[in-house]
Amino acid sequence: MNQDQSIDKGKSPISIDRDELSDDEPKKNQPSSRPQYMTVGSGSTSLHAARFRAMLDSGYGGSTTEDAEQIAAAADMAIQPGLPIQAKSIEQLWYDRHRAALGRSVDRAIHLLRSLQEMNVSWNIYYLPLDGAEADLSGALKSRPYLQRTHSTVLPSSSTIPSATSPPIRRSETSYQENATAESRRMGEKQMESVPRESVPRLLTPQVTPQLAVLNLDLKVGHLHQAELIHTLERSSVATLLDDKIRSAVGHLQSLRGRIEDLSSKVLITGDVNAGKSTFCNALLRRKILPEDQQPCTAIFCEVLHAMENEGVEEVHAVHLEAAYNRRDEQTYDTYAFERLEDIVSDNTKYKQCKVYVGETQGTNQSLLNNGAVQITLIDAPGLNSHTTKTTAVFVRQEEIDVVVFVISASNHFTISAQDFITTAAAEKAYLFMVVNGFDTIKDKERCEKMILSQIRGLSPQTFKESSELVHFVSSHAIPTEDRPHGASGDGSTSGGSSGDDPNDDPKGRGKDVESIRNFKRLEESLRNFILEKRARTKLAPAKHYLLNILNDINVLATVNCEVAQLELDKGIQALEELESQLKSRKEAQNEVHNETENAIDEMYQNVYNHTRSTLTRVITHAGDNSDDPSVLYPGLFGAFRYSEDLKQAMLTQIAASVTSCEEHARGSAVRGVNVIKQLGLLHLGSEYENLTFRPAAMFRRKEDELARQINVPTSLLDFIDWPVFFGGENFSEIDMALKVATAVGGGWIGFNTWMDQAFLAAKLLGNINLRQVVFPSIVVTGLAAITYIVWRIPTVLQRRLSTKVASELAEIDYVHTNATRISGSVRKVLRIPADNIRLSLDRVVKGLGERRDESMRLKAQSRVALTYFGNLVQESVKQKTLVADLDLEAPTQV
Ligand SMILES: Nc1nc2c(ncn2[C@@H]2O[C@H](COP(=O)(O)OP(=O)(O)OP(=O)(O)O)[C@@H](O)[C@H]2O)c(=O)[nH]1
Numbered sequence: 001m002n003q004d005q006s007i008d009k010g011k012s013p014i015s016i017d018r019d020e021l022s023d024d025e026p027k028k029n030q031p032s033s034r035p036q037y038m039t040v041g042s043g044s045t046s047l048h049a050a051r052f053r054a055m056l057d058s059g060y061g062g063s064t065t066e067d068a069e070q071i072a073a074a075a076d077m078a079i080q081p082g083l084p085i086q087a088k089s090i091e092q093l094w095y096d097r098h099r100a101a102l103g104r105s106v107d108r109a110i111h112l113l114r115s116l117q118e119m120n121v122s123w124n125i126y127y128l129p130l131d132g133a134e135a136d137l138s139g140a141l142k143s144r145p146y147l148q149r150t151h152s153t154v155l156p157s158s159s160t161i162p163s164a165t166s167p168p169i170r171r172s173e174t175s176y177q178e179n180a181t182a183e184s185r186r187m188g189e190k191q192m193e194s195v196p197r198e199s200v201p202r203l204l205t206p207q208v209t210p211q212l213a214v215l216n217l218d219l220k221v222g223h224l225h226q227a228e229l230i231h232t233l234e235r236s237s238v239a240t241l242l243d244d245k246i247r248s249a250v251g252h253l254q255s256l257r258g259r260i261e262d263l264s265s266k267v268l269i270t271g272d273v274n275a276g277k278s279t280f281c282n283a284l285l286r287r288k289i290l291p292e293d294q295q296p297c298t299a300i301f302c303e304v305l306h307a308m309e310n311e312g313v314e315e316v317h318a319v320h321l322e323a324a325y326n327r328r329d330e331q332t333y334d335t336y337a338f339e340r341l342e343d344i345v346s347d348n349t350k351y352k353q354c355k356v357y358v359g360e361t362q363g364t365n366q367s368l369l370n371n372g373a374v375q376i377t378l379i380d381a382p383g384l385n386s387h388t389t390k391t392t393a394v395f396v397r398q399e400e401i402d403v404v405v406f407v408i409s410a411s412n413h414f415t416i417s418a419q420d421f422i423t424t425a426a427a428e429k430a431y432l433f434m435v436v437n438g439f440d441t442i443k444d445k446e447r448c449e450k451m452i453l454s455q456i457r458g459l460s461p462q463t464f465k466e467s468s469e470l471v472h473f474v475s476s477h478a479i480p481t482e483d484r485p486h487g488a489s490g491d492g493s494t495s496g497g498s499s500g501d502d503p504n505d506d507p508k509g510r511g512k513d514v515e516s517i518r519n520f521k522r523l524e525e526s527l528r529n530f531i532l533e534k535r536a537r538t539k540l541a542p543a544k545h546y547l548l549n550i551l552n553d554i555n556v557l558a559t560v561n562c563e564v565a566q567l568e569l570d571k572g573i574q575a576l577e578e579l580e581s582q583l584k585s586r587k588e589a590q591n592e593v594h595n596e597t598e599n600a601i602d603e604m605y606q607n608v609y610n611h612t613r614s615t616l617t618r619v620i621t622h623a624g625d626n627s628d629d630p631s632v633l634y635p636g637l638f639g640a641f642r643y644s645e646d647l648k649q650a651m652l653t654q655i656a657a658s659v660t661s662c663e664e665h666a667r668g669s670a671v672r673g674v675n676v677i678k679q680l681g682l683l684h685l686g687s688e689y690e691n692l693t694f695r696p697a698a699m700f701r702r703k704e705d706e707l708a709r710q711i712n713v714p715t716s717l718l719d720f721i722d723w724p725v726f727f728g729g730e731n732f733s734e735i736d737m738a739l740k741v742a743t744a745v746g747g748g749w750i751g752f753n754t755w756m757d758q759a760f761l762a763a764k765l766l767g768n769i770n771l772r773q774v775v776f777p778s779i780v781v782t783g784l785a786a787i788t789y790i791v792w793r794i795p796t797v798l799q800r801r802l803s804t805k806v807a808s809e810l811a812e813i814d815y816v817h818t819n820a821t822r823i824s825g826s827v828r829k830v831l832r833i834p835a836d837n838i839r840l841s842l843d844r845v846v847k848g849l850g851e852r853r854d855e856s857m858r859l860k861a862q863s864r865v866a867l868t869y870f871g872n873l874v875q876e877s878v879k880q881k882t883l884v885a886d887l888d889l890e891a892p893t894q895v
Helices: 003-008 047-057 065-078 087-122 132-137 182-194 226-232 235-261 277-285 338-345 388-397 416-428 445-459 461-465 511-533 535-621 637-689 704-710 723-727 732-746 750-766 768-812 815-885
Strands: 037-040 147-154 169-176 265-271 301-306 315-320 333-336 351-358 376-380 401-409 432-437 471-473
Touching (some): 087 235, 087 535, 235 535, 265 511, 277 376, 277 432, 315 338, 333 351, 401 416, 401 511, 416 445, 432 461, 432 511, 445 461, 445 471, 535 637, 535 768, 637 768, 637 815
Parallel strands (some): 301 351, 401 432, 432 471
Antiparallel strands (some): 315 351
8 A cells, every 4th residue: 555545534533644745855745755653633542542452353463462452552642632743663563573573483384484494304295296106006096086286376465465355365266177188198107107105205296386375396307397206206205305495485585584583674776777776876975976977987895884783893794705794704805995896896706795884974864875774885886797696686585675776767768677577586586676876968858757757557457556665766976975076977968966865955946956856755755665664664564475375385285195194094994994994815835835835745655655665575576586587688597697697787777777767757746736836826826827838858857877887786605505305494594605615615505515515424324335226327317407496597586586676676775765765755846836936926915915014014104193183283473474364564653
């Protein structure tokens, strides 16, 4: 609301008496002057007092009861009929109150951001839309299309500073994002197919991000935009990016906090090259301190402060390029006298900035730098061009600049750089103060004014709206400085004037000079008002503006994350139920498979063992029954030994063949067993067991049965004779042993001699004569018969004897059991491989399910915590937003 409007409110119980305007200026020339005093009209209830009380009642009042009482008393005083109260005191009280309230809100916002930062560590903040890429995990939302808040707007300050009646946050367009996000969604879905759920980044797409004014992640790499980059980022990377944003927002809030507390104000004077910025500064100071030149001469930022801040010493501190200025640390700057300023400001290779401490030439009432209550710093910026525009914009963006004064050359109007800068600065700062300088050089002033105002309307509508206060057409040259007497215009377009700067002092009443000085003084007044009286707007409004933005961002993130937390909690509960049942059935399957495979293996092992054992036992037992084997023919007495070797060989070959057949049988059993296990694998683990291949030929490659060939079964003479027939007994082993010894010591006939000796002993008993006559022929015949018998029986006896010997040798090395164990063990080994694989696979599945269940439980717990946290955050951010939005920074002027 501008001043004229407030004046129009003449019927208000509280009115401004324009007759009480400052006595510095003629009243009729003070359309923009601020009221110095306020008188109370009817004495009826004051709006101010009501507002104060309402504010106190709201709990958002002063920091102490005493403070509150003091303010309320001041307000009550203001409504006492006929009692003049200094408007500035009231304003100061309002200002302090707002300052304290905003300070508390800043602290609260910092607290909320820090908690958000902590939350972001344990539960990465969601930063992706719930449609599109995330749609597959948000079945619940599929049936309830997610509302995309495409354009939520935080109304900026100034005329748009939200008041109690106009909510600050306006969702101008809420729509179902169907078509607009289709492309992004398609892309997201495509990429999501290949991205595991856990790595889904929590990002908001550009459809949501515009509503984030501060915490928006500015993702851009080359030609790729956020929508494309979004899916390539890990959630943790996004969390880190967001953490950085939150950190810098906290830093910004802290400096805003400091700025709110700070009683000084900084005024940046910027504009096109040679627009007359330095001349304007000098005119404000009434001293020619900063170098003025027709050529561009200011290359570094030049800060003009009151000498009071430098213990009253006037000097220049040129700050080193890499140093952070500290007045108490002379390492950070060089000290110069004012005369050297021209050299310093024109060179930006040695110094980045200079601080100029200036003592005032004007009294405190008129002084701009030190106005009693507030310290003001003027900053003369380098002229804007394509190189410096960005630097200056960055400078402006820094929170310590309260007011931007933009100097335009009346003859050049707005250059491209100027337009760029104003567009950027207008977005950053609520107000721009425009000084159209060198107005003395313009002939058709009215036309110039019109043209410039229409340009301003396009560039900064807010400034245009209050142009009577914020846009000034002046001539800095018209203001006399120490070395420039009154009216000494550079181009001579205006003539000289009186020695003082009061136009009324002009004895000849030179109209143009009078007008110029008056205009300049009006500008000063507006600027002073702007800085001093409207500190709420210049100092507090940026904090309020930023607070509304950041609280809105917190609210948006909290709302989205609340929904996500609810969604994830629901999903978590559902997933947990599914996982529990899967885990149960898998564990059952695990036991079942274990038992079935073990049974199958044991059964197969036992079968093969029994089969091998019985087969080998049978073959070894009947190894000597191959008399009809055509390959082993008895060649007669003289080939008896060779025959015995052939027989032995045939027997061992037969046994070996039986071992091979047992192995073949075992292979078949293994194939059957593997099939049984494969079926179990297919049943419980699915297709991964379809291609299970088993090569039975690979079994029994090492011929361990050759042991049989290596056994030593020597043939002795006794093996040819059927001793039991001769001796009618079976005490064969003793004889065998004795004969073995005899054979070894005296050759094969010793045993026979002993037998003959016994025959002769019998004959002796019968008598010599008879014996000689009867027995001898009998003996000879019997002997011959025996010999014939023995020779005849050799093949049969040898087979049996050798078979027995082989069997006993094999029994000695436990051949049957060894081979049965080896073959069946081999089968077991072969079967154990797929069985173990199945078991391991099932173990893995069970373990995986267990881990997923644990993870789901963790996520569920986290989601529950997040849900509670974000739910509270939504409420708290709304509460804080309302409190901040309800702060009416302009209250005292709306009387
Ligand atoms: N006629 C006239 N000349 C002016 C006025 N203000 C400045 N000048 C002249 O314009 C020229 C440039 O003035 P400066 O103050 O150096 O301009 P600047 O914007 O500070 O220049 P840079 O910092 O180098 O960009 C000087 O010759 C001044 O004398 C004015 O109001 N009227």
